[in-house]
Amino acid sequence: MDPHLVSMFVIAGGTLAIPILAFVASFFLWPSVLIRIYYWYWRRTLGLKVRYVNYEDYQFCYTYRGRPGTKPSLLMLHGFSAHKDMWLSVIKFLPKNLHLICVDMPGHEGTTRSSLDDLSIDGQVKRIHQFVESIKLNRKPFHLVGTSMGGHVAGVYAAYYPSDVCSLTLVCPAGLHITTENAFVQQLKVLQEMSAVEKIPLIPSTPEEMANMLKLCSYVRFKVPHQLLQGLVDVRIPHNDFYRKLFLEIVNEKSRYLLQENMEKIQVPTQVIWGKQDQVLDVSGADLLAKGISNCQVELLENCGHSVVMERPRKAAKLIVEFLSSMHNAASNKKQD
Numbered sequence: 001m002d003p004h005l006v007s008m009f010v011i012a013g014g015t016l017a018i019p020i021l022a023f024v025a026s027f028f029l030w031p032s033v034l035i036r037i038y039y040w041y042w043r044r045t046l047g048l049k050v051r052y053v054n055y056e057d058y059q060f061c062y063t064y065r066g067r068p069g070t071k072p073s074l075l076m077l078h079g080f081s082a083h084k085d086m087w088l089s090v091i092k093f094l095p096k097n098l099h100l101i102c103v104d105m106p107g108h109e110g111t112t113r114s115s116l117d118d119l120s121i122d123g124q125v126k127r128i129h130q131f132v133e134s135i136k137l138n139r140k141p142f143h144l145v146g147t148s149m150g151g152h153v154a155g156v157y158a159a160y161y162p163s164d165v166c167s168l169t170l171v172c173p174a175g176l177h178i179t180t181e182n183a184f185v186q187q188l189k190v191l192q193e194m195s196a197v198e199k200i201p202l203i204p205s206t207p208e209e210m211a212n213m214l215k216l217c218s219y220v221r222f223k224v225p226h227q228l229l230q231g232l233v234d235v236r237i238p239h240n241d242f243y244r245k246l247f248l249e250i251v252n253e254k255s256r257y258l259l260q261e262n263m264e265k266i267q268v269p270t271q272v273i274w275g276k277q278d279q280v281l282d283v284s285g286a287d288l289l290a291k292g293i294s295n296c297q298v299e300l301l302e303n304c305g306h307s308v309v310m311e312r313p314r315k316a317a318k319l320i321v322e323f324l325s326s327m328h329n330a331a332s333n334k335k336q337d
Helices: 003-027 033-046 085-091 121-134 151-161 183-194 207-216 226-250 258-265 285-292 311-337
Strands: 048-054 058-065 073-075 102-103 142-147 167-173 270-275 296-301
Touching: 003 033, 033 085, 033 226, 048 121, 058 085, 058 121, 073 085, 073 151, 085 102, 085 311, 121 151, 121 258, 142 151, 142 311, 151 167, 151 258, 207 226, 258 285, 270 285, 270 311, 285 296, 296 311
Parallel strands: 073 102, 073 142, 142 167, 167 270, 270 296
Antiparallel strands: 048 058, 058 102
């Protein structure tokens, strides 16, 4: 064999060995680092940029893609203990000409966490309004999307600030008085009676608890390696005290049913997407919204749990785009008439 060819293979092999060894080391020794790199890579691949904006002494962190145009901008609100990057799997299937923004909710990821902050749903709605004003997003009415806790906030936002929003998508939103008590709700009641705040299923502190949370939130059974579960836990553990405080705020009497209390004030066209096999928030909540919001359409997804964004990202994106198109076409026809 040509010695130059052998030399080339040796150099190539050595070059490839470095990233491969780095990957293996990260996976087994620092899986949380690998997770952060993963999010960074997908943000970059999808053309998302990270930005910060201040409202007085409060800082919001958000990602965005595109610029405002003729179509409404999208503002996307994530769920409890998540962050702006949870939308990446959906954004992958959204048209690149849409102007979209994903913000870290109060106290999450890069957004300010303050012991003085009002973490109730009412308080979070007001914070998101401050964010909207800071980036001047409400110069034109925008489409608001929220899932779970973010759906609760999004629905109440549309009721409080009707001129800001032109349409609304709620994905398995919290905030409804659902009479069907599933196993998760029953478990929470037992924990409440025992005052066992450290055992909330949505706040894992071990790989085993993380695996159980994933089973609770999704109908599809993902096979997640133990090392990756450890990485997911490592990322969350420093924030678990905050998550417990937040959870108690959003389930207390002041916040628990705020969406249901305000849903009749929602006047914009509303889309509800819900997984039929949701084990966290029962799918019967979709019927409550359909009856309580004057202009509401419901999409129920088969073989899907609470984590619609993770389980059915392509379908969720397709439904949102179709809904936006129908709203845009209706508005155009109205202008022509």
